[in-house]
Amino acid sequence: xxxxxxxxxxxxxxxxxxxxxxxxxxxxxxxxxxxxxxxxxxxxxxxxxxxxxxxxxxxxxxxxxxxxxxxxxxxxxxxxxxxxxxxxxxxxxxxxxxxxxxxxxxxxxxxxxxxxxxxxxxxxxxxxxxxxxxxxxxxxxxxxxxxxxxxxxxxxxxxxxxxxxxxxxxxxxxxxxxxxxxxxxxxxxxxxxxxxxxxxxxxxxxxxxxxxxxxxxxxxxxxxxxxxxxxxxxxxxxxxxxxxxxxxxxxxxxxxxxxxxxxxxxxxxxxxxxxxxxxxxxxxxxxxxxxxxxxxxxxxxxxxxxxxxxxxxxxxxxxxxxxxxxxxxxxxxxxxxxxxxxxxxxxxxxxxxxxxxxxxxxxxxxxxx
Amino acid sequence: xxxxxxxxxxxxxxxxxxxxxxxxxxxxxxxxxxxxxxxxxxxxxxxxxxxxxxxxxxxxxxxxxxxxxxxxxxxxxxxxxxxxxxxxxxxxxxxxxxxxxxxxxxxxxxxxxxxxxxxxxxxxxxxxxxxxxxxxxxxxxxxxxxxxxxxxxxxxxxxxxxxxxxxxxxxxxxxxxxxxxxxxxxxxxxxxxxxxxxxxxxxxxxxxxxxxxxxxxxxxxxxxxxxxxxxxxxxxxxxxxxxxxxxxxxxxxxxxxxxxxxxxxxxxxxxxxxxxxxxxxxxxxxxxxxxxxxxxxxxxxxxxxxxxxxxxxxxxxxxxxxxxxxxxxxxxxxxxxxxxxxxxxxxxxxxxxxxxxxxxxxxxxxxxx
Numbered sequence: 001x002x003x004x005x006x007x008x009x010x011x012x013x014x015x016x017x018x019x020x021x022x023x024x025x026x027x028x029x030x031x032x033x034x035x036x037x038x039x040x041x042x043x044x045x046x047x048x049x050x051x052x053x054x055x056x057x058x059x060x061x062x063x064x065x066x067x068x069x070x071x072x073x074x075x076x077x078x079x080x081x082x083x084x085x086x087x088x089x090x091x092x093x094x095x096x097x098x099x100x101x102x103x104x105x106x107x108x109x110x111x112x113x114x115x116x117x118x119x120x121x122x123x124x125x126x127x128x129x130x131x132x133x134x135x136x137x138x139x140x141x142x143x144x145x146x147x148x149x150x151x152x153x154x155x156x157x158x159x160x161x162x163x164x165x166x167x168x169x170x171x172x173x174x175x176x177x178x179x180x181x182x183x184x185x186x187x188x189x190x191x192x193x194x195x196x197x198x199x200x201x202x203x204x205x206x207x208x209x210x211x212x213x214x215x216x217x218x219x220x221x222x223x224x225x226x227x228x229x230x231x232x233x234x235x236x237x238x239x240x241x242x243x244x245x246x247x248x249x250x251x252x253x254x255x256x257x258x259x260x261x262x263x264x265x266x267x268x269x270x271x272x273x274x275x276x277x278x279x280x281x282x283x284x285x286x287x288x289x290x291x292x293x294x295x296x297x298x299x300x301x302x303x304x305x306x307x308x309x310x311x312x313x314x315x316x317x318x319x320x321x322x323x324x325x326x327x328x329x330x331x332x333x334x335x336x337x338x339x340x341x342x343x344x345x346x347x348x349x350x351x352x353x354x355x356x357x358x359x360x361x362x363x364x365x366x367x368x369x
Numbered sequence: 370x371x372x373x374x375x376x377x378x379x380x381x382x383x384x385x386x387x388x389x390x391x392x393x394x395x396x397x398x399x400x401x402x403x404x405x406x407x408x409x410x411x412x413x414x415x416x417x418x419x420x421x422x423x424x425x426x427x428x429x430x431x432x433x434x435x436x437x438x439x440x441x442x443x444x445x446x447x448x449x450x451x452x453x454x455x456x457x458x459x460x461x462x463x464x465x466x467x468x469x470x471x472x473x474x475x476x477x478x479x480x481x482x483x484x485x486x487x488x489x490x491x492x493x494x495x496x497x498x499x500x501x502x503x504x505x506x507x508x509x510x511x512x513x514x515x516x517x518x519x520x521x522x523x524x525x526x527x528x529x530x531x532x533x534x535x536x537x538x539x540x541x542x543x544x545x546x547x548x549x550x551x552x553x554x555x556x557x558x559x560x561x562x563x564x565x566x567x568x569x570x571x572x573x574x575x576x577x578x579x580x581x582x583x584x585x586x587x588x589x590x591x592x593x594x595x596x597x598x599x600x601x602x603x604x605x606x607x608x609x610x611x612x613x614x615x616x617x618x619x620x621x622x623x624x625x626x627x628x629x630x631x632x633x634x635x636x637x638x639x640x641x642x643x644x645x646x647x648x649x650x651x652x653x654x655x656x657x658x659x660x661x662x663x664x665x666x667x668x669x670x671x672x673x674x675x676x677x678x679x680x681x682x683x684x685x686x687x688x689x690x691x692x693x694x695x696x697x698x699x700x701x702x703x704x705x706x707x708x709x710x711x712x713x714x715x716x717x718x719x720x721x722x723x724x725x726x727x728x729x730x731x732x733x734x735x736x737x738x
Contacts, residue, residue, distance in 0.1 A: 111424060175408070
């Protein structure tokens, strides 16, 4: 390996530039919560800084969110030339997953999704095959999550969005039927189990790195992985929709103490909870071939790989120890591999991945004001 | 005038290319409404095709929407060089207005707003002046509408969004406290009055045309209007937020029979209601200087101008005839000029602007499947 390791800064994403805006925006946003009193509505203060916003309306809780796909559609555009497929059916699922997988972390049942498809020009919508794939994939993902596709926006934004490209996002509204169903972390405690749910691949996190890596590969997206599939098509495996799992848990009377969607910052997200806990991992999920391939060819160590990619764990459920095996069994019954992978301990905020000898300290994750 | 008239097709927006996708998406979306039954929730079928989506949850109604600003930020970027101001405070208000002014058309009280700020790169967020303006404008608009800024997404999307640009959108969730408060048009009838509320200028509709026009103006955005202001700064007058007006109407016990937000398609939107009515306008609002200037310099006639721009009317309330003057008085009391401008008549679907001799037939507006 003669290349220097690739990291996020090299891949064009600089969190140092984004974070000051995020903090300023979070503080200003927080100040507006008082506006709800005029309507007899209250915000659930504990949802500020979590992955979805929750308001209490007459004893019920409405959760909402807007999430972006990111740059994964650029991969689909490039791979289409190799595969002959548009891949926008799976891109649609990715986009919806970004929204609903975050929404369910507060304990919500997603009800509706809005589409945001902003193209670089009207021409984008004239490609019938791609258009049908996008619509059909969107509809199917809604059906899997049992949500209603409530509407959307399909602007043509020449001069804002690059010609031939599309900026995809989704917003979602859900309901939490009672205060007891909120999973904002109040019940998290020493001895809780960490159940990790399998990812299907890269999901939509680490895509800038994945694209940057192509420049180093002689065969680019057509590079073959050990399992015989191409790098490009493997990257485009659609993000797992975790809604059926959380719905099945609620139906079984199991309410997790906390939930984390493992996206940006990879396994550092395991310490997303605001409290002071050590997250000790003793069992590693299988690593999808595409992520192992990325780690090897980018030349990054485990600390960097697990700190930025999902490395096989797409979703984390923090549950009472005695419910852990049942939680994993329910997920597996729905076709989602699951591992009782670790435990929550009172102690300095950190993530300790024992089998790898990797630790992330509290100051390696900044997600709240 | 040696130039041919500018129209939307010349300005790069081709609705013929967008509409087939919209129809396909609308039909697929409609099919997903049945998913709500699993949650004991029902969609309000009459909201399909309207400007916001409404679900009934235990006798209350939750409305939601996602809306895009469009390309108006490109005007701000260009005018900054002339004015020395970023104008992103007013751009923020425009973006929120796109969402809440649509949300209130179904009778909703907006509760929360999510921000979607997708930049062409991390650098966008490093411009502190612009960043503060955007955040501060967003917060102020939330305060005017008494909504909570619930969160948002600030991705850096190099390769999707143009370098140095930002794709701005907003989603909003609101509540309609009872079925009687829904303004989906069931009560619209012969003899109802049309009350038009003043726009503040171009709002965010017709911006592609406004930008195209700059190429014809020797002084570009610095061109002076008859009122002595520049074309560029006039274009950036922020979109009126109509939330205080609808809230005041509800507080006074007035529920409009129907509401239309006048955006794309200009006054053709006056026949947005699904029924068979003629909308006869007898009184014209004052035309903002910037729109009169655009009409003159683009060389377009009244049929084209009123059919694509708001021409001084940003919002239309269809109310019982005997409530019309009171509705206008309430709006004026909040600083929004208002006119009892026309009436609804049983008859062939069309908009008739009598003072101009302009008529739009039903086939000149396609907004629903």
